Amino acid sequence: MHSLSAKNLTLGYGDTIIIDNLDIEIPKGEITVFIGGNGCGKSTLLRSLARLLKPKSGNILLNGEEIAKMKTKEIAKKLAILPQSPVSPEGLTVYELVKQGRHPYRSLIKQWSKEDEDAVQRALEATNMLHLKDRAVDSLSGGQRQRAWISLTLAQDTDIILLDEPTTYLDMTHQIEILDLLFDLNEQKGHTIIMVLHDLNLASRYAHHIVAVKDKKVYAQGKPEDIITCQLVSEVFQMNCSISCDPIFGTPVCVPHGKGRSVLSN
Structure with a gap:
């Protein structure tokens, strides 16, 4: 740890x-x-x-x-950080947002893998967002939207999570x-x-x-x-x-x- x-x-x-x-x-x-x-x-x-x-x-x-x-x-x-009041591009789905949490593990050589997919699925399950993964983030309620962003930090698979308000x-x-x-x-x-x-x-x-x-x-x-x-x-x-x-x-x-x-x- x-x-x-x-x-x-x-x-x-x-x-x-x-x-x-x-x-x-x-x-x-x-x-x-x-x-x-x-x-x-x-x-x-x-x-x-x-x-x-x-x-x-x-x-x-x-x-x-x-x-x-x-x-x-x-x-x-x-470590992962969730800033105060984050904003996602219009129309971006929950799944697409959470996938961004895997960016540190990807490169020109190492593309999307089963390990990445599993990490996204675990993050969505942990936040009870799996059933909303195809919804646009900007269509969610405030609580759901915040859970989607927390899913992104979990997909990053870090020991330390920082959250601003x-x-x-x-x-x-x-x-x-x-x-x-x-x-x-x-x-x-x-x-x-x-x-x-x-x-x-x-x-x-x-x-x-x-x-x-x-x-x-x-x-x-x-x-x-x-x-x-x-x-x-x-x-x-x-x-x-x-x-x-x-x-x-x-x-x-x-x-x-x-x-x-x-x-x-x-």
Whole structure:
């Protein structure tokens, strides 16, 4: 199983520093979720881990090797990334989309093979998309479309999967559907999953390991039950809250102290 880490990592755009001298090690075989306020650098950090953004300084290490020195196809056989709100060409079918996940394994010499076909079939089965493989991606519901994109990352056959806000624009039912799918992939297949989530309660429910980002650095990291506190929520999200325990899963639940309906008594 492959490992992923960063040492003395500084990221930014132009003269603006987003992440400053950060060290992080992603636990193998677990679900890690990045949390933090808008603009804190969660997605920037995720993109850099997939070598989509060149660091200003520091290194990303994949199995102890600097990712910047690795060949693109070599990286693509070890980690896959699903960006936020991906868009497919109009009319592209689910099957055609998922086939693209096999690109790292193909060349002028090595054309489409039974191994590629089997990988696509396994990916479609794992996401319950086999019966929709001939449908156009742009004709699917939001949840189905996201499962199609996750199928593509699975067809890539990597240990590590990175996802940038995979539940964005989905209703509550489809959010749970996608997160349950990712949880099952981790439990049954052992994938290391790294994702950005905005919903703190869903992050606490599904993550083994949470990384809270604030002021260009890691504010706190660890198991949800160890780090999700009223102080963390106040300092990272500038919000007062109460923390209770989920009665079903035993994970932390954040209850904001915002203005709501008054409680009226007869």
